[in-house]
Amino acid sequence: MNESSIGLLFRYLPLRLSVAVNSLPKDILENINEIRLRKRGALSVTLGVTNLFLDGKGNICPLGSAITVTDEEINECVRRLTEGSLYSYDEYVACGFIPLSCGGRAGVCGKTNRNGFSEIYSVNLRLHRFIPDVAKPLVEELAANGIKGTVVCSPPAFGKTTFLRSIAYLLAVGKGIEPKRVAVADERNEIAVGIFGSGLLDVLSGMPKGEAITLLTRTMSPEIIICDEISANETESVLEAQNTGVSLIASVHCRDINELKKRGRMKQLLENNVFPLCVVLGYDGGYTCKVMKTEDFL
Amino acid sequence: MKWLGALLFVCASYLFGKRLSKDEEERLLSVDSLIRLLTYMKRRINSERTPLFELFSSFRDGYFERIGVLEEINRNRDISEEKWERVLSLMSFDADIKTELLRFFTELGTLQLEDQLKRIDYIVSLLSERQCLIKKELPDKQKTIKTVCLLAGMLMTIILL
Known part of the structure; x- marks a missing residue:
């Protein structure tokens, strides 16, 4: 894993969130496994088995001070993941993930109906390491x-x-x-x-x-x-x-x-x-x- | 000289009427082209699930190319409301249908397949109704506009004389 592979994930994040994540110290940035967005919930990153929360300036902070992801930011993230065409990813979304164009996948969850997800509440951008x-x-x-x-x-x-x-x-x-x-x-x-x-x-x-x-x-x-x-x-x-x-x-x-x-x-x-x-x-x-x-x- | 001026004024009035009646034709062309675009979208989405911008870049329509709609859509991959407002401002639609179209385009690509196809069907049916109405009214409306402009020009000429 290196910084450039994290960089590939930034294209899927709304600007405010990518700026916050990118402000993390380099040693943390290089070891991130997941970036998690939750609708009206905290933005978090996962390092191994540790969950970290970020404030608006990208500082590690307690849960209460973490950036709250807005509805629009979740929607924008999904739009970016699906290239603005959710219907193209219907079969994947029904299985709970969206494949990324750079390889890997983003896990999603939310409100389901008989066709799959009618609304997406959470996105988990997973980084894929090759060691x-x-x-x-x-x-x-x-x-x-x-x-x-x-x-x-x-x-x-x-x-x-x-x-x-x-x-x-x-x-x-x-x-x-x-x-x-x-x-x-x-x-x-x-x-x-x-x-x-x-x-x-x-x-x-x-x-x-x-x-x-x-x-x-x-x-x-x-x-x-x-x-x-x-x-x-x-x-x-x-x-x-x-x-x-x-x-x-x-x-x-x-x-x-x-x-x-x-x-x-x-x-x-x-x-x-x-x-x-x-x-x-x-x-x-x-x-x-x-x-x-x-x-x-x- | 006075009579020549009067003749020119009447001719200008007639041409102005003709121009106005042409606007009515533009409304019909906008509806026709948009229906064609939506039908094409539905076919490609249904059979191939083609992503939107790939789909837009492969669509060809003489009228949309002439008025710059396709150029505006394909300019970048922005899908904000502002972009669709700009695109719709290039077409000739009434305010009520424009509002509905803006809602449609803003939602475009955020719905799952079945819902997306239903929304396209709904907009196509709305536009088809409008198309029938415009087609039915167009000849009479064009005639009326031209006649009213011509008569108004003549009346003004008489008053001025």
Whole structure:
């Protein structure tokens, strides 16, 4: 992440808000993960697991003194995100996000009707980091012991998607390992941002993960499929892929391994040896990454 | 010399009437072109979800090009109310319909697909009604304007003589 990628997000912010964010000290600016706008609520930025509020001059302040985002500013932000043509983004908005022209996406929420959102109340501009070496410990493990299915777990905002992006890149270009045919099931246009066209990487975006895993397995004969945030809905597709010999690297939201084991469907996948490896991401003053064998804790 | 002046005055009155009747024609051309633009928009939005400015830049219409509407729309990607006010001021519409059109253009692009298409349909139906009315009234109105101007010119000439 660098300042220029934050700069790309400024084009989506109304002037008053972009001036405030841009006034932050450089070291904070460079580490922002999210910029959040809430209608008639506070403007905030997220750094790792910390939420910061800004006053009109871009100083960090308590919640009570933070800039209040006006209705017009939220509308302007949405207009900028959709190039003044909300109808063009109907299908995405109905799924709760707007893809950004610079890559990445903005999460949205608000009032819904049967067609999707009738009004947008909040916008979360997410910055997508590409840190190539963050998944190096896993690559070393895979290079030493062969390709294996891996589950990456952590609470939200601990860098699961960044880790998946990194592992997709390292495996596809063959950094520290022989290049592999990697297919990314990128339902929400997040994982492949910044790594399109790298090595042996194929990307299927915008399709529900379960369907994408099945399609990729049948049509692209990948060695590894990578996807974000698998849930109970994808269990069948994951097991089907496993039976064809494709390894899956996927992430799940969970606090720790005990929580992971308690989930019925996830336990089923672990017991079926879909994920012989587990990567736990954490935060201990800095981001941590621990690679484990699942048999050790089952 | 006096009679020549009188003749010129009557001719000027007639030409003034003709010019005024031309304004009525402009109203019809504005309605025609706007209906064409909206129909084109609806088709492109419905089938391809084309973003607005891509859509505007690919639209061609002789009348809108002549009066500078397309140039004003495509000048920049500003979508403020002021811009649409400027665009509408180039067209000949009555105040009531102008208010409705301003509301439509200000909302344009902020609605989801279904609502956007419904709004376009509504404006097209409004304009179509106006188009029928203008078409029906136009020949009589033009004749009346020209006649009144000519008679007024003649009357003034007689008074001046």
